[in-house]
Amino acid sequence: MFLISQPLDLSALIKTFKLTFLFLFIVFLFPLCINAQVVINEVYPNSEWVELYKTQSGEVSLDGCILYFHNPDANIQKKTFSADDKFLENEFFKKVDSGGSYINDDSDTISLKCLWGEDRIGYGDQGTINSPKDNQSIGRNPDGIGNFYILDNPTAGSANSSPVTPTPTASPTQTPSPTPSSTPTSTPTPTKTPSPTPTPAKKSPTPTPQVVDDNSKNTDETILGLREELKTPTPIPEGEKQSRRNVPIIAAVFILAGAGFMIAAFYPFIKKHWDGYNSRRAQKKNIPHIG
The missing domain is CATH 2.60.40 (Immunoglobulin-like)
Structure with missing residues (x-):
């Protein structure tokens, strides 16, 4: 069996070497x-x-x-x-x-x-x-x-001191409002009802019988009648008498004047109808109408 080796990529090898060298140069x-x-x-x-x-x-x-x-x-x-x-x-x-x-x-x-x-x-x-x-x-x-x-303490050339602790501002405490206490209701004192004072009954006076003299009563009535008859009548003034007489006369004048005005107002109407009536009657009898 034969092994076939691949050729090395020189450009990739050179690039890797450059990066490694640059890294070591910077570090050291x-x-x-x-x-x-x-x-x-x-x-x-x-x-x-x-x-x-x-x-x-x-x-x-x-x-x-x-x-x-x-x-x-x-x-x-x-x-x-x-x-x-x-x-x-x-x-x-x-x-x-x-x-x-x-x-x-x-x-x-x-x-x-x-x-x-x-x-x-x-x-x-x-x-x-x-x-x-x-x-x-x-x-x-x-x-x-x-x-x-x-x-609070500057420390040039040595470790710093502890920081200043800010003073906490006290929060205002809310004062609870006092609870109003209920005022006890006073029990009303019973008022003593006054006893009615008995009123003494008034005694009606016993009428005392009186003896009335009828003769004196009749005498007083007789005298009173004579006094009424002997009263002098009140004289009426002359002017008032004259005005009382004139009232009927004036009323009669107004009545007569009113009647005259009424007759004068109705006369033409009555005359017209009367002439018309005579004219119609004459025509029926063929009698010439004389105006």
């Missing part, structure tokens, strides 16, 4: 650039310094890194590191002074830019951290990997 020649990282660990605006922290073991060079102390976007104040600036193998903290009054106390942004990336912190109006007081700094907790907090 640039180990610090891949593994080493340095971050901002603490900022103390009042004393104008920034603390850097090495997150990896070994020696790390800061060559080419730039630390911006104020407003990195405007490139106002910065420090550029050289090949002499580096973290020693057992060194993890490095304090860097700004060299002047550049870091604002109320609000600012600090930035570190290196080949491996950028680390930035903003406080006050330019970040999520409140502005520190004169004796306070802003630092990570834990060092190198934690978030930023306000620190």
Whole structure:
């Protein structure tokens, strides 16, 4: 039996070799650039310094890194590191002074830019951290990997202190409203009904019989009749008598005048019908009508 071997693909072999060589070159020649990282660990605006922290073991060079102390976007104040600036193998903290009054106390942004990336912190109006007081700094907790907090004790070149514990605001306790107590209903005191006072019956006076003198009664009636007869009649004024006489005369005049008006009003009507009646009668008798 014969084995037939396939020819090798030289182009694929060369490509694989190039990729392997490039990988080994990067790993062995640039180990610090891949593994080493340095971050901002603490900022103390009042004393104008920034603390850097090495997150990896070994020696790390800061060559080419730039630390911006104020407003990195405007490139106002910065420090550029050289090949002499580096973290020693057992060194993890490095304090860097700004060299002047550049870091604002109320609000600012600090930035570190290196080949491996950028680390930035903003406080006050330019970040999520409140502005520190004169004796306070802003630092990570834990060092190198934690978030930023306000620190009461600045610690340049050493581990950060514990963050300030915010004083909790006491929630107002709602005072329960007093439950109104029910007022007991007073039992009405029975009113004593007064006993009716007996009214003494009035005694009807016993009529005293009187003796009536019939003669004196008749005498009084006789005198009263004489007085009525002797009364003088009230004289009627002459004018009133005359007006009483004139009333019937005036009434008679109005009656006669009304009758005359009625006769005058009905006379043409009656005469017309009367003439018509005579005319019809004359025609029946063939007697010429004399008007």
